[in-house]
Amino acid sequence: MTLGIGIDVVDVQRFRKVLQRREKISSRLFTDNELSYCHTVVDPAERLAVRFAAKEAVMKALGVGLGSVRFREIEVTKDPSGRPSLVLHGAAAQxxxxxxxxxxxISLSHTSSVAEAFVIAE
Structure with missing residues (x-):
């Protein structure tokens, strides 16, 4: 049974500027595993933006707003086949x-300008 649906869209250029202006924001938003994966490319902004969109989509699917759970408590991973998946920690898992x-x-898509995530909670 579907318990929640969330979708979010992020402007990659705008997100890139936020990352450049606020050095420490990445460590507040993303887990070490997410950062390691995203930084395997020259410009990690697209990968980070789509993960941020996924975290926001999860919050929407759970029916909570910003501040209810920490962004780092929602982790975007890949299953063995390479499909995106989610691991929740702490308050988000509870x-x-x-x-x-x-x-x-979870479905993720991104281009150089737009990142979007669609999430269904069952």
């Missing part, structure tokens, strides 16, 4: 469990 979420479906 909230998902409390609302009955047992499975996540």
């Amino acid at each position: 909230l998902a469990a409390d609302t009955g979420v047992r499975q996540w479906h």
Whole structure:
């Protein structure tokens, strides 16, 4: 049963500027694993932006606003086949469990200008 749906779109250029202006923001938004993966390319802004969109989409699917869970508590990973997947930690994991979420479906897409994420909580 679908318990929540979330979608988010991020302007990659704008997100890149935020990353450049605020040095420490990456470590507040992303896990070490996410940062390691994203920094394997010359310009990680697209990969980071789509992960940020996914985190916002998860919050929407859970029905919570900013500040209810930390961004680092929502981690975008890849399953063995390379598909994007989610791992929730801390308060985010507890909230998902409390609302009955047992499975996540996630779709990510990005270009040099737009990053979007679509999430379904079941």
